[in-house]
Amino acid sequence: MSxxxxxxxxxxKPIRARMRVLVxxxxxxxxxxxxxxxxxxxxxxxxxxxxxMNFGFSEEQELLRAEVRKFLDQNAALEEVRRxxxxxxxxxxxxWNRAAELGWVGxxxxxxxxxxxxxxxxxxxxxxxxxRSLFPSPLISTVLAAKAIERLGSTDQRARxxxxxxxxxxxxxxxxxxxxxxxxxxxxxxAAKRDGDVTLLSGRKLYVPxxxxxxxxxxxxxxxxxxxxxxxxxxxxxxxxxxxSDFPAMDLTKRLGKLELAGARVADDAILGEPGTxxxxxxxxxxxxxxxxxxxxxxxxxxxxxxxxDFAKERTQFDSPIGRFQGVKHPLAEMYVDIESYKSLTYxxxxxxxxxxxxxxxxxxxxxxxxxxxxxxxxxLGVQLHGAVGFTWEYDIQLYLKRAKWLRPMFGDADxxxxxxxxxGGL
Amino acid sequence: xxxxxTPEEEAFRDDVRAxxxxxxxxxxxxxxxxxxxxxxxxxxxxxxxxxWPREVGGGGGSIMQQVILKEEMAKRNxxxxxxxxxxxxxxxxxxxxYGSEEQKKKYIPEILxxxxxxxxxxxxxxxxxxxxxxxxxxxxxxxxxxINGQKTWTSIAMWSKMIILLVRTETEVEHKHDGITxxxxxxxxxxxxxxxxxxxxxxAIFAEVFFTDVRVPLENRxxxxxxxxxxxxxxxxNERSSISEVYGLRSKMEELKELARRTVRAGCPAxxxxxxxxxxxxxxIRVEAxxxxxxxxxxxxxxxxxLGSETSINKLHRASLEIExxxxxxxxxxxxxxxxxGADEAPDGGSWAQVALSWPDVxxxxxxxxxQRNIIAERILGLPKD
Ligand SMILES: Cc1cc2nc3c(=O)[nH]c(=O)nc-3n(C[C@H](O)[C@H](O)[C@H](O)COP(=O)(O)OP(=O)(O)OC[C@H]3O[C@@H](n4cnc5c(N)ncnc54)[C@H](O)[C@@H]3O)c2cc1C
Ligand SMILES: Cc1cc2nc3c(=O)[nH]c(=O)nc-3n(C[C@H](O)[C@H](O)[C@H](O)COP(=O)(O)OP(=O)(O)OC[C@H]3O[C@@H](n4cnc5c(N)ncnc54)[C@H](O)[C@@H]3O)c2cc1C
Numbered sequence: 001m002s003x004x005x006x007x008x009x010x011x012x013k014p015i016r017a018r019m020r021v022l023v024x025x026x027x028x029x030x031x032x033x034x035x036x037x038x039x040x041x042x043x044x045x046x047x048x049x050x051x052x053m054n055f056g057f058s059e060e061q062e063l064l065r066a067e068v069r070k071f072l073d074q075n076a077a078l079e080e081v082r083r084x085x086x087x088x089x090x091x092x093x094x095x096w097n098r099a100a101e102l103g104w105v106g107x108x109x110x111x112x113x114x115x116x117x118x119x120x121x122x123x124x125x126x127x128x129x130x131x132r133s134l135f136p137s138p139l140i141s142t143v144l145a146a147k148a149i150e151r152l153g154s155t156d157q158r159a160r161x162x163x164x165x166x167x168x169x170x171x172x173x174x175x176x177x178x179x180x181x182x183x184x185x186x187x188x189x190x191a192a193k194r195d196g197d198v199t200l201l202s203g204r205k206l207y208v209p210x211x212x213x214x215x216x217x218x219x220x221x222x223x224x225x226x227x228x229x230x231x232x233x234x235x236x237x238x239x240x241x242x243x244x245s246d247f248p249a250m251d252l253t254k255r256l257g258k259l260e261l262a263g264a265r266v267a268d269d270a271i272l273g274e275p276g277t278x279x280x281x282x283x284x285x286x287x288x289x290x291x292x293x294x295x296x297x298x299x300x301x302x303x304x305x306x307x308x309x310d311f312a313k314e315r316t317q318f319d320s321p322i323g324r325f326q327g328v329k330h331p332l333a334e335m336y337v338d339i340e341s342y343k344s345l346t347y348x349x350x351x352x353x354x355x356x357x358x359x360x361x362x363x364x365x366x367x368x369x370x371x372x373x374x375x376x377x378x379x380x381l382g383v384q385l386h387g388a389v390g391f392t393w394e395y396d397i398q399l400y401l402k403r404a405k406w407l408r409p410m411f412g413d414a415d416x417x418x419x420x421x422x423x424x425g426g427l
Numbered sequence: 428x429x430x431x432x433t434p435e436e437e438a439f440r441d442d443v444r445a446x447x448x449x450x451x452x453x454x455x456x457x458x459x460x461x462x463x464x465x466x467x468x469x470x471x472x473x474x475x476x477x478x479w480p481r482e483v484g485g486g487g488g489s490i491m492q493q494v495i496l497k498e499e500m501a502k503r504n505x506x507x508x509x510x511x512x513x514x515x516x517x518x519x520x521x522x523x524x525y526g527s528e529e530q531k532k533k534y535i536p537e538i539l540x541x542x543x544x545x546x547x548x549x550x551x552x553x554x555x556x557x558x559x560x561x562x563x564x565x566x567x568x569x570x571x572x573x574i575n576g577q578k579t580w581t582s583i584a585m586w587s588k589m590i591i592l593l594v595r596t597e598t599e600v601e602h603k604h605d606g607i608t609x610x611x612x613x614x615x616x617x618x619x620x621x622x623x624x625x626x627x628x629x630x631a632i633f634a635e636v637f638f639t640d641v642r643v644p645l646e647n648r649x650x651x652x653x654x655x656x657x658x659x660x661x662x663x664x665n666e667r668s669s670i671s672e673v674y675g676l677r678s679k680m681e682e683l684k685e686l687a688r689r690t691v692r693a694g695c696p697a698x699x700x701x702x703x704x705x706x707x708x709x710x711x712i713r714v715e716a717x718x719x720x721x722x723x724x725x726x727x728x729x730x731x732x733x734l735g736s737e738t739s740i741n742k743l744h745r746a747s748l749e750i751e752x753x754x755x756x757x758x759x760x761x762x763x764x765x766x767x768x769g770a771d772e773a774p775d776g777g778s779w780a781q782v783a784l785s786w787p788d789v790x791x792x793x794x795x796x797x798x799q800r801n802i803i804a805e806r807i808l809g810l811p812k813d
Contacts, residue, residue, distance in 0.1 A: 053436075053491060054429045055722040056730070121428050309808050324811040326797070329804035336803055337740050344719035345712070351428045366712045418708050427684060427698075427708055 055347065057125060065125045071102065072133040078396050084136050085252035089213045091136045100168025105139060109146050113162035119354040120288075124295045124347070131299030134399055136253040138171045138210040140292045145172030147288055148218045148232060152272035152281050161216060161234060172216035174285060175205035175259050183286055183412055185228045185279050190221040190261070192231075199266040200241075201233070204258060207409075211257025212246035218272070219259070220282055228279040232272040239264055251406035253399065287361050290368045290411035291353060294346050297371045297407045301339045301378050304400035308332065308382040311397075315387070328385055335378050342370035361424045365417040371407065372414040379404035430722075432495070439492050443499045446472065454504055465506060466541070475509035476519060476539050483523055483535045490728055494670055501674035510541035513582075517662040518545045518591050521609070525650035525658050530611070534589075543588035546614075548578040548636060549659065555580075556798050558593075559603045559656060563638065565594035565610070572596075572610060572648070574618075574641040582792070584621045584634040587614050593655050607655035611647045618642075628784035670725070672745055673718045679752050679782075680714060683707065686774060687759050697759045706758075710751055717741050717748075736806040739799040746790040746799075753783035 057065070075095055076084070084092045099105065107123050109115025123143065130139060146165045149158060149172075164170035180187045190203040201221055208217070215237045223231040235242055241264035246257035272278065309332060312323030322328045345367035352360035379401030383390035390397050412420065421427065432440060450468050452461065469475055472486075478493050479485020488496065500508070509515050519538045522530050537543065554561040563576030574594055584590070590612050597606030614621070618641035623631035650658040684707060687698035697703050720741055724734055756779035757764040766773035767780045790796065804810045 053432065053722070053726070053729070055719070055726040057428065305808075309810065312810060321811050323804075324813050326800075326813060329808070329810045329813075330797070330800040332808055332810065333800040333803035334743075336808060337743050340737070340740050341713070341716035341720060341744070344723055345716050347428065347723075348719050351430065366715055369708075370712055370716065418705060421708060427704065427711060 055344075057121070061122055061125050064122065065129060067102075068104070068126050068129040069132070071099075072129060072135055076133050076135050078134065078399065081134050081136060081253060081399075090246070090252065090255045091138060091213065096137055096171075097168050099137065099139070100166075105142055105168050106166030108143060109162055109166045110150060110158065113150075113158050114166035115146075115162065120291070120350045121347075121354055123292075124350045127292060127295035128299035128302075131296030131403075132303040134253045134300060134303070134403055136255075138173065138213060138255075140289070140296070141173035141210040141214065142171055144174045144285060144289050144292065145214075145216060145218045148174060148281065148285055149234065149272065151284070152232060152278060157234070157269070157272065165216070170215040171210065171213055172218065173208055173210045173214040174289065175208045175211070175217045175219045176282070176286075177207045178203065178205060181207070183416060185230055185282075188220045188222055188230045188282075190219070192221050192223055192266075193263075195265075197268060199233070199268075199271070200263045201235075201261045201266060202241075202263050204260050206258050208244070208257050208259050210246075210255050211244045211259055212255055214244065217242075217244070217259055219261075220278065223276045226276070229276045230279050230282065231275045232278045232282070233266045234270045234272065235259075235261075235264060235266065241265065249406075251399075251402040253403060254406045256406075286411055287364045288353065290417070291346070291349050291364050293407055293410045294342070294364075294367050294371045295350065297375050297404070298339065298343045298346055300400060300403050300407075301335075301371075301375045304378055304382045304397065304404075305332065305335050305339060307397055307400070308335075308385050311386055322385075331381055331385065335381060338370070338374040338378070342367055342374060345370055362421060362426055365412075365420040365424070365426075368412060369414045369417045369421070372409075372417070376401075376404040376408055432491075436491055436495060440495045440499065443496055447499060447503055447505065451503055451505055462506065466510070469508050470539065475541075476515060476535075477508070479519065479523060479535075483531055484539050490725060494725060497671045497674065501671070501678070504678070509539065511538045511544060513547055513591075514538035514541075514545040517547075518589075521591065521649060521658055521662040522611075524661055525609075525654075527646070529646065530649065534611070544583055544586050545589045545591060546581050546584045546587035548581055548584075548590045548592040548612075550580045551577060552579050556795060558659075559607065561593055561595060561607065563592070563594045565596050565608060567596070567645075567652075568642075570645050572608075572643045572645065574610070574612070574638040574643065576638050578636040578638075580624075580633045580792075581621075581636045582633045584614070584636050585623050585631075590614055590636070591649070593659060596652055604656040606653055607659075608652050609649040609655040609658040610643055611649055612641065612643055616641050616643070626787075628781060670718070670721045672741070673714060673721060676714045676717070676745065676748055676752075680707070680711060682775075683752055683756060683759075686756060686779070690759050690761075690774065692759070692761055703755070703759060706751070706755055710748055710755070713744055713748060717744050720744075736802050739802045742793065742799050743796055743803075746786075746796045749786040749789045753779070753786055757783055 084090070103116055104126050106115035107118050107126065108120060109117070111117040127140070130137065142165055146162055149161050153161070161170075161172075165172055176188070177183070178187060178189060180189070190201060190205065193200045193202070201219065205219060217235045217237070219233050219235050220230055221233060223229050237244065241262045243260045244257060246255045249256050273281070309323070312328050312332065313321050315322050345363065349360065349363035349367045351357075352363045357363075382397045383401050386395060386397050389395050392398075450465070473481070474486060474496065476484065477486035477488040477496060479487070481487040515538060519535060522534055526534070538545070549558055549561070551561050551563060563574065563578060565572050565574045572594075574592075576594070578592070581590070592610045592612050594608055594610060595606055596608040600606040612619070618639040620637040620639070621634045622637070623634045625631045626633065684698065687703060687707065688696055690697045692700060698707070724737060728734060760774045760779060763772045763774055765780060766777060768777035770777065773780065801813070805812050
């Protein structure tokens with residue numbers, strides 16, 4: 001498929017507009033089913049009128065990938081990424097707005113709230129490319145927080161917050177972890193106190209992605225003494241008693257921070273769902289978060305492999321490109337085997353999440369285990385195979401090594417997910 | 428992305444299930460004579476050679492139907508389809524692609540019926556990974572070929588009636604891949620001598636095969652003279668995506684877990700030992716990755732794109748897993764792990780000790796891991812050849 005040509009002719013034409021056309025077209029010949037839903041399904045699944053099992057992407061999804069990649073190549077090459085991450089916010093507002101304009105942010109949000117109502121598998125395509133480019137942006141944080149609001153929020157709550165997230169004018173994040181660094185329900189101990197008709201929250205949320213730039217925080221807090229008696233609330237930036245800031249951290253392309261709450265006021269209409277019942281949804285959000293960061297890790301690891309492969313073809317020692325020596329080429333081949341393998345696990349996990357398959361959690365944990373173990377190894381290998389220049393600030397391979405280290409604990413490290421596998425019915 | 432079957436595929440799956448319900452008893456109820464009847468019935472069903480064209484007696488099954496059939500069979504631990512392993516795996520496909528009408532008529536039905544075994548004469552003492560350097564000499568004399576040379580590591584040579592043989596018909600070639608010819612030779616021809624080789628597991632399953640003035644009619648050539656390398660490559664490419672290997676590995680993993688559950692180490696079941704458990708989980712994840720890799724390869728085939736070197740991915744996984752499963756069993760079984768058949772204390776009658784000594788069959792037999800790594804690095808990553 002000559003996506004290159006297509007991308008040339010249609011450069012930067014918003015995906016949203018094109019997808020909408022496709023959505024409409026797909027819908028028009030299905031008069032019986034509710035239009036929107038059947039149209040989305042046909043896009044999401046590649047084609048309802050398909051002929052075969054298809055463990056791949058639809059033509060529209062491949063086009064989307066080509067356009068995302070083109071946009072990033074043109075606007076966020078690694079040189080530009082290096083400039084962006086030195087700015088106070090760590091991402092570029094202008095690029096963010098254009099990405100939102102192109103439909104990346106609202107891709108999976110409901111259509112009635114300004115999103116495109118597409119499936120996670122379509123988002124996967126975008127994330128592989130943002131990962132490959134190490135594109136610094138609060139995309140994953142915003143999508144995840146939006147999914148929390150979509151899943152647990154009332155119609156009013158969705159209408160209140162989601163449109164601003166879908167169009168990129170507001171940034172959101174999910175504030176889950178605390179000092180305990182524990183993804184189990186007992187890890188959530190942020191205290192809530194009732195005061196008249198509001199709830200006051202006090203405590204600290206740590207390792208909050210994009211804390212410094214978020215306008216909305218979906219905050220997990222303890223609403224009772226039962227082990228799973230936890231709730232989610234939406235807090236707005238700058239509300240009294242809230243302070244948010246980013247930590248200095250290794251991977252400059254991903255911000256991590258903290259949210260400090262000192263009697264922050266939460267009105268009842270900012271609590272998502274029935275108080276004390278949020279745990280199953282939080283569980284699901286952890287799975288989703290793990291899937292989203294792993295999708296980016298697939299693209300990022302491919303980026304690291306490509307960079308090292310190209311270096312090995314160029315760099316000459318002992319009168320030969322070092323890529324001819326098996327001490328270099330064999331580890332690169334192993335890296336390829338691993339990336340392809342957790343790519344397959346990740347693709348399946350996204351499909352399983354989209355379809356609410358019973359093995360979705362298991363699938364996510366398998367993918368995250370493999371990526372958490374393998375991507376950091378690839379980062380180290382990449383640096384090592386570069387020789388001394390790999391150790392310099394100037395060469396880009398170190399950026400991937402740092403991304404791999406960021407990935408490892410995000411939404412559960414390998415150890416956590418091995419335990420999850422056991423908990424959800426695997427060994 | 429869509430993993431659901433089409434209505435036609437579902438109908439096929441239901442047919443397969445119905446057949447198995449009717450004709451395949453549970454494992455413990457399979458009587459001694461069961462295999463005879465099973466063999467006849469699956470042959471009638473055209474499940475032996477299911478992927479081959481119907482004209483030659485195959486089943487004409489589509490790629491998806493093959494996957495469905497294998498999956499349904501694996502779920503019930505059904506016995507293999509057909510008994511002529513190498514004939515079904517690559518000799519048959521090579522004959523179908525390159526053979527004359529007479530060759531197809533003569534050999535294909537016998538392969539499907541499992542009338543006898545075929546063996547494979549590719550490797551030589553000085554030509555292993557570098558197969559194309561092979562030297563087994565063959566000259567044309569009138570309407571016959573005369574073969575002089577040696578093959579080795581020839582699996583089941585001593586029980587085979589026929590051999591698919593690679594010989595060198597031309598020595599003055601620019602490129603070593605030229606001048607190789609493929610012949611179909613009867614093992615009881617005068618001048619063919621088989622000397623079994625005992626392997627480290629104690630058995631003798633492969634052999635050296637010597638050829639001294641063996642005369643073979645020209646019509647026993649498969650493909651053109653000098654075309655032997657292409658014949659071999661396409662035969663090996665015929666090894667379909669590794670889905671059935673995945674089922675094999677899965678059932679081995681289940682047996683391994685069973686062993687870990689009932690073996691008590693330091694007062695508790697081995698499966699509760701954190702390090703053993705972790706290794707089992709890791710292997711499980713890799714088997715699942717192989718399954719999904721395989722589905723991606725199949726998707727590619729379904730879209731009409733040929734499979735390339737990516738099948739080396741699963742070959743590397745499989746090689747590591749075959750070794751790891753044996754090692755894990757040893758680790759689980761502790762002091763009893765090295766006991767062999769005959770010792771009451773040997774777990775599972777010593778079969779794990781056998782597993783731990785049998786991995787070379789898969790790891791070395793089908794092209795070594797280093798060769799797979801070279802293939803990936805050179806053909807997929809585009810690194811310079813060494
Ligand atoms: C922290 C640090 C401090 C240093 N300090 C000093 C110093 O004080 N003085 C000084 O003189 N030098 C110093 N060096 C340089 C160091 O000795 C070289 O980096 C080292 O010899 C490797 O050379 P290279 O960086 O050119 O990598 P290359 O030789 O280009 O190697 C790149 C990669 O290819 C691999 N490779 C190369 N050839 C082969 C082969 N034949 N087979 C398989 N793999 C191969 C290497 O293992 C490496 O992974 C320092 C390096 C570092 C990182
Ligand atoms: C159980 C079993 C059954 C077999 N059955 C058959 C059969 O039925 N018919 C048949 O024809 N053959 C058969 N073989 C032979 C098999 O195909 C060869 O053993 C295999 O191709 C390797 O060749 P070799 O043993 O000569 O090892 P070599 O090629 O000598 O290799 C020795 C070691 O060197 C490594 N090596 C070689 N070249 C390179 C390189 N370029 N780069 C890096 N490393 C390299 C290899 O990976 C290996 O580890 C069988 C082998 C086994 C073990």
